[in-house]
Every structure is written in structure tokens, then in C-alpha cells.
Amino acid sequence: MTDEIIRTENLKKNFGKLEVLKGIDLSVMKGEVISIIGPSGGGKSTFLRCLNLLEIPDEGKIFFEGTDIMTKQKNISKYRQKIGMVFQNFNVFPNLTVLDNIILAPILEKKVPKKDAEEEAMALLKRVGLEEKAAEYPRKLSGGQKQRLSIVRALAMHPDVMLFDEPTSALDPEMVKEVLNVIGDLAKSGMTTLVVTHEMAFAREISDRVLFICNGIITEEGNPETIFTCPQNPATIKFLSQVL
Amino acid sequence: MQKIIRLWNMYYMTFWKGLWGTLWLSALTVFFGTLLGMLIALMRMGKSKILRGFADIYIEILRGTPILLQLYFFWIGLPKIMPFELTDTQCILAALIVNASAYISEIIRAGINAVDKGQWEAARSIGLTETHVMTRIILPQAVKNILPALCNEFISTVKGTSLASVFFVGELMTSYKSVQSATFLALESLTIVGIIYFILNFVLSKLLVLLERRLTISD
């Protein structure tokens, strides 16, 4: 639990003139569960997307298990295999069945035999209660089911880290819980997890650490009790008073 | 009217041959135009500035000059630069393909751009290589947008091939010309050719509607 898995140093990202990340320093330990909260437009999503190089940072460094991943970008897809990501809008592949959504990447990129990939996919589907939907196309799934599918699609690659960007924000209220349960179980099982969320109770329950990102910097961080009960930074206080 | 029927009875073989020529020319044009158009579209969306610039200029020139001029250009120019013998038909076909590829590449590009950006991100985030992102996730979804537009392109190609008659490449308009010069019944043979074109495109656009319905049902 004490090995560092990801470290960012002075991470900066601009979109044109807009400075979205203004220098983020973070060290993530193996197995750590980190929630990221903060006001809209603060750069939370951009930060997560930098971590798997969906956005290329303009300045600063990202280390994964000690290696600087920005200098060896040749094998960007290999790196991304180790980082699973779940999006607000699910982004399941509508042209593939539920099962094929899951086995596509293991077969293509990890050369897993089809039979083994299918077996594992079925086990994963069972774990999230979707085994009966294996042969369906995603259009037949509810939002919560799509999101559970997108989580196991990422898990099928055996990532070392999971990133969640507001995984329940696009869901109808009655489906939020089923998805949070899956994420919670995963976090408890020891998966290194970074989750951007507006579900404060959930963040408080599962996290080892909470980051408050505002205007492109981490303005406050700490264990959930401290952040939620006696925040220090005025921006955090203001934000929490609005959402709690 | 009777003249037309008599003309048809005498020369239907010529017209059939012309129709066959038109279909064949159009099919080859759209098929190879699609392959070439795909290449141009990929260049246009790629990272290389040089290839992107080349593709831009290629498309602008082909869309900015009359197709008849392009046909003449290939008809005169191609045999001069090619080390082997070329028939008129081959030169004209090459011109038609190149012309269609410019339009088709835009169809393909628009079809790809219409795929949700989130699909790219999700496909990349699970570690697919760029090639697999394209071939397994983006293109299969883009086909739904591309296929109907491609059929439209086929219909306009059918009409476009009539210009090939200028060079006596065997297709419908050429059959009109040969029947007309044999019988001097210009209006009558033109009517027959017109009816054939109309029926052909009518059938094709009905097929297109069917195809579009199939594609939306599977959504």
C-alpha cells in the first residue's frame, strides 16, 4: 500500500489562451482511492484525461511506476491499457454486442484467446449482474446497465488504475446506486481509483483522500473527514456549503 | 409513339448494351472512387501537414473544375505519361474515378466526423491502437452515415457517365449517338435513352430509400 503508482509534477494544460490546469502535483499510492471534487470548469476532467493521455499536457511530467510516460509516447496504447477510464456518457460501442464490447480489446491488443476472453467477460458480467444481456446490443440497456458495462469493459484489460469521470451524472436517480455499488466494491477490493464525483456522501465513504480542484490547481486535499467537516480553504468552504 | 416502338424493336440490343455500359462504368467508378476517396479522407484527417495540404488541393481542384474538362485532360494527358497503351475507355474511367474520389472523400470525412467524439475516447482509453480504433469502432459506425450518401453519389455518377459519350466510350448516350446516326431519328432515340435513364435512377433511388430504412431500423 505504500508504493507510488502515479506521480504528476507541475502538470499544465491550456486550450488556446485558456489555462485549464496550472500546475498539478499529485502522488497516488497503489490501492489508494481518491475522490476529486470542485466547481464546474475547474479542470477535474481535464486532469483525469491527461493521466491517460487523452489530452497531452503542455508542461510538466507524469510518472507511471517511476517511468516518465510523456517522453516515450510511442507506445501510447500500451500505456492506456493499464489505465481504465469510465466516462459520464458511458460511451459503450453501439456497433458491438455487450460481450463483444468487453472482449474486443483483450483479443486485439493482448492476444487473449477468444474462448478465454469470453469466459472472463461472462464472469465480469455476472459480477455486475448483466450476464443475461451478453448477446444484446447496448441500445437495449438502461443507463445504469450501460455504465456497468463500460466499467467491466475497462476491467477486462486488467488495468492497474481506474479513472471515473462523473460516472453517475448522466443517470436517472434510481440507477445511481447500482453504479456506485460497483465502483465502491471495486475500490474496496484494492483497485487504485480516481473518481471525479458530485456524490459527496459516496466520496466521503469510499475515499482515502479527497482533492479539491478549483481554477486548475489543487487548492485543498486531505482525508475525507477533515475536508468535509472542517475545510480550511475559502473556496472549498463555499463549494461545500453549496452542494451539501 | 409508333416510331419509338419500332426504333426500340430494331435497336434494343444497342440500347441494352448502352445501359450495361453505363451501369458498369458507374459501378467501377463508385467502387474505385470509394477506395481512393477513403485514402484521401484519411490523408485529410491525418497528422501530416503535407498530406493534408495535398488532399485539400486535390479536392479543391477536382471540385472547382468542370468534369468535362477533367475527362479531356485525362483523355489527352494520361496516354502521354503512362508507359503502356491505354484505351479511351480506360482514360475516361480513370478520370471518372478521380473525380468521384474527391466527392466521396468528403462524404467519408463527414460520415466519420459525425461519429460521437466519446467513441474515439472510449476506444483509445481501453488501449486500442489508432488503426483498431478506426477499423473496429469508428468506421463501422460511420458506414451508417456514409452508405446512403454513397448511393446518392452512385446516382449522380450514372448521370455523369453520359459525358463519356463525347469520347465514344460505350454507354447509354453513345448508343443514342450510334442509333441516331444510323436512322436520323434523333428525337425518338433520345426519348428512349431518356426513359431508360429515368427508370434506372428511379429504381436506384427507391433502393436507396429501402436501404436508409434498413439502416435506421437497426439503430
Ligand SMILES: Nc1ncnc2c1ncn2[C@@H]1O[C@H](COP(=O)(O)OP(=O)(O)OP(=O)(O)O)[C@@H](O)[C@H]1O
Ligand atoms: N477540448 C477543449 N477545448 C477547449 N476548451 C476545453 C476543452 N476541454 C475543456 N475545456 C475547458 O476547460 C475548462 C475545464 O474543463 P473541465 O472539463 O476539465 O472542467 P471540470 O472541472 O471537469 O468541470 P465539470 O464539473 O463541469 O465537468 C472549461 O472551461 C472547459 O470549457
Ligand SMILES: [Mg+2]
Ligand atoms: Mg468534468
